[in-house]
Amino acid sequence: MKIAIYGYGNLGRGVEYAVRQNPDAELFGVFTRRPPETVIPVFAETRVFPAADILNYKDSIDVLIICGGSATDLPKMTPALASDFNVIDSFDTHADIPKHFAAVDEAAEKGGRIGIISVGWDPGMFSLNRLYANAILPQGRDYTFWGRGVSQGHSDAIRRIDGVLDARQYTIPVQSALESVRAGENPELSTREKHTRLCYVVAAEGADKARIEREIVTMPKYFSDYDTTVNFITQEELDRDHKGIPHGGFVIRTGSTGENGENRHVIEYSLKLDSNPEFTASVLVAYARAAYRMSMRGESGCRTVFDIPPVDLLIKPREQAIAEML
Amino acid sequence: MKIAIYGYGNLGRGVEYAVRQNPDAELFGVFTRRPPETVIPVFAETRVFPAADILNYKDSIDVLIICGGSATDLPKMTPALASDFNVIDSFDTHADIPKHFAAVDEAAEKGGRIGIISVGWDPGMFSLNRLYANAILPQGRDYTFWGRGVSQGHSDAIRRIDGVLDARQYTIPVQSALESVRAGENPELSTREKHTRLCYVVAAEGADKARIEREIVTMPKYFSDYDTTVNFITQEELDRDHKGIPHGGFVIRTGSTGENGENRHVIEYSLKLDSNPEFTASVLVAYARAAYRMSMRGESGCRTVFDIPPVDLLIKPREQAIAEML
Numbered sequence: 001m002k003i004a005i006y007g008y009g010n011l012g013r014g015v016e017y018a019v020r021q022n023p024d025a026e027l028f029g030v031f032t033r034r035p036p037e038t039v040i041p042v043f044a045e046t047r048v049f050p051a052a053d054i055l056n057y058k059d060s061i062d063v064l065i066i067c068g069g070s071a072t073d074l075p076k077m078t079p080a081l082a083s084d085f086n087v088i089d090s091f092d093t094h095a096d097i098p099k100h101f102a103a104v105d106e107a108a109e110k111g112g113r114i115g116i117i118s119v120g121w122d123p124g125m126f127s128l129n130r131l132y133a134n135a136i137l138p139q140g141r142d143y144t145f146w147g148r149g150v151s152q153g154h155s156d157a158i159r160r161i162d163g164v165l166d167a168r169q170y171t172i173p174v175q176s177a178l179e180s181v182r183a184g185e186n187p188e189l190s191t192r193e194k195h196t197r198l199c200y201v202v203a204a205e206g207a208d209k210a211r212i213e214r215e216i217v218t219m220p221k222y223f224s225d226y227d228t229t230v231n232f233i234t235q236e237e238l239d240r241d242h243k244g245i246p247h248g249g250f251v252i253r254t255g256s257t258g259e260n261g262e263n264r265h266v267i268e269y270s271l272k273l274d275s276n277p278e279f280t281a282s283v284l285v286a287y288a289r290a291a292y293r294m295s296m297r298g299e300s301g302c303r304t305v306f307d308i309p310p311v312d313l314l315i316k317p318r319e320q321a322i323a324e325m326l
Numbered sequence: 327m328k329i330a331i332y333g334y335g336n337l338g339r340g341v342e343y344a345v346r347q348n349p350d351a352e353l354f355g356v357f358t359r360r361p362p363e364t365v366i367p368v369f370a371e372t373r374v375f376p377a378a379d380i381l382n383y384k385d386s387i388d389v390l391i392i393c394g395g396s397a398t399d400l401p402k403m404t405p406a407l408a409s410d411f412n413v414i415d416s417f418d419t420h421a422d423i424p425k426h427f428a429a430v431d432e433a434a435e436k437g438g439r440i441g442i443i444s445v446g447w448d449p450g451m452f453s454l455n456r457l458y459a460n461a462i463l464p465q466g467r468d469y470t471f472w473g474r475g476v477s478q479g480h481s482d483a484i485r486r487i488d489g490v491l492d493a494r495q496y497t498i499p500v501q502s503a504l505e506s507v508r509a510g511e512n513p514e515l516s517t518r519e520k521h522t523r524l525c526y527v528v529a530a531e532g533a534d535k536a537r538i539e540r541e542i543v544t545m546p547k548y549f550s551d552y553d554t555t556v557n558f559i560t561q562e563e564l565d566r567d568h569k570g571i572p573h574g575g576f577v578i579r580t581g582s583t584g585e586n587g588e589n590r591h592v593i594e595y596s597l598k599l600d601s602n603p604e605f606t607a608s609v610l611v612a613y614a615r616a617a618y619r620m621s622m623r624g625e626s627g628c629r630t631v632f633d634i635p636p637v638d639l640l641i642k643p644r645e646q647a648i649a650e651m652l
Contacts, residue, residue, distance in 0.1 A: 135639035
């Protein structure tokens with residue numbers, strides 16, 4: 001299957017890597033809204049095309065992986081492209097998913113194409129694990145913890161503060177809360193009890209660090225509901241120790257069975273990722289395979305991870321998967 | 327959907343409980359090869375029928391959950407019933423799954439029915455997690471640890487030793503091995519390095535305990551490849567402290583991405599179950615829903631957990647699942 005990347009940032013680069021790990025996939029190229037000559041792909045042989053030309057390659061691309069932001073890019077891009085291409089995105093604004101689904105579904109049905117939205121790990125693998133665990137244990141309770149990992153949105157929020165040159169924010173699950181959930185204690189956890197926030201900040205010379213710290217820890221929505229620690233470091237330290245984009249988290253469902261619910265069960269799924277965008281890209285490529293197969297079967301419309309038979313993600317034939325992995 | 331239970335032991339009782347947790351499911355009754363009047367169901371209103379009469383109820387049962395043993399029951403029962411009923415089993419002899427699949431597929435296709443085999447947690451949820459993790463991280467390594475939990479087969483093997491009145495065997499993962507896997511060290515682990523075996527044994531009065539212990543720890547296949555601890559206890563202690571059937575385990579895949587595989591990722595799925603049969607039964611009932619829906623859509627043939635779109639397991643409609651869980 002020929003895969004193309006639409007949008008070339010960290011996620012697009014991740015897809016460029018991931019395609020190489022999948023022998024049934026081939027990278028057609030990268031499409032960018034920037035002048036193509038200014039985009040340097042990871043691998044020299046990767047071709048870079050102007051995004052505006054994409055319709056010229058309608059018959060050469062099996063699946064288009066759209067690597068844009070959820071705030072403004074994807075709500076426009078994915079529906080706009082879903083009539084002409086099988087598309088996949090990682091749209092992650094949970095509250096707006098039904099609206100995005102409807103827009104992509106209409107476009108994909110119109111063009112007889114497949115669109116898979118909200119693919120990644122949350123939404124994505126975390127959602128899947130919530131669904132499976134809920135189906136198995138109807139009487140129970142869900143918990144999701146994120147981290148330890150870098151939140152881009154929170155890092156950006158700090159960078160917008162006057163006197164801040166650079167910043168990196170880590171979301172960290174509270175260990176005692178995790179342990180209480182795992183022990184089946186079904187705790188009621190406030191926002192503050194679930195996660196802490198750890199910030200590394202590079203301040204401009206002469207900036208008022210006390211004010212910057214106060215502005216961070218009192219920032220509504222982002223920090224004020226959390227126990228937040230602010231560390232001031234140099235740009236060299238930030239570049240040396242905090243360049244990675246790790247993330248991860250835990251999806252846990254605790255439930256009970258038996259005559260009076262006397263038997264308790266804990267289902268836990270966790271991820272520990274050195275690179276959030278590269279892992280997300282790897283999930284996208286697996287679902288690109290599913291999109292390709294569904295399209296070859298003549299299916300059309302919008303899909304989510306909830307709809308896809310697991311075996312469609314796997315490079316191995318079904319019979320081999322049953323023999324080797326079941 | 328009307329569910330019937332075929333075979334009434336621990337697993338069948340688990341299904342009887344589980345059906346009550348699913349408001350869209352109704353228990354038609356229990357079918358048993360024993361004289362029905364000798365079978366006492368958990369709930370007084372549960373009807374008990376002779377297994378021999380099952381064909382009389384062909385049109386009254388939507389899905390038949392076959393709760394037999396994998397050694398001799400299921401290889402005969404599931405294919406025999408799959409032409410006349412939508413069936414589900416928990417066949418768990420991994421090496422014989424392709425053969426069982428073929429037999430059930432033929433019968434189910436002949437009758438235009440759905441058969442779902444090898445449903446539970448291993449095979450079942452563990453297999454699913456192996457598949458998803460392999461699809462996402464093609465370059466990586468799989469590990470499965472079982473326990474802490476009771477192994478029925480190993481407990482039975484001890485009970486067959488001369489002078490043993492009763493026994494309970496726990497399989498326990500080696501914590502340091504688990505930690506090494508989670509740390510991404512990709513260890514090569516021998517059988518002995520992955521699990522230990524802990525046995526509680528009730529010896530007959532005057533039995534030679536040293537001989538019993540020697541026979542256990544040197545037993546080929548079952549114990550000789552493991553570090554095994556044998557504790558002699560009284561029947562009262564066994565009944566008081568070891569009556570439960572807990573189990574669980576860990577499926578971990580570690581893999582790498584990036585230009586030179588420099589970014590490492592750990593995907594972990596784990597279960598901690600107070601009751602192995604009740605949890606397995608809960609998985610069976612969720613897949614019974616999928617069998618019912620597939621059958622209503624006119625599909626037929628054998629399926630595994632690899633084939634089923636996740637949303638078919640869920641009582642909620644798809645739109646609600648997308649809005650609430652994705």
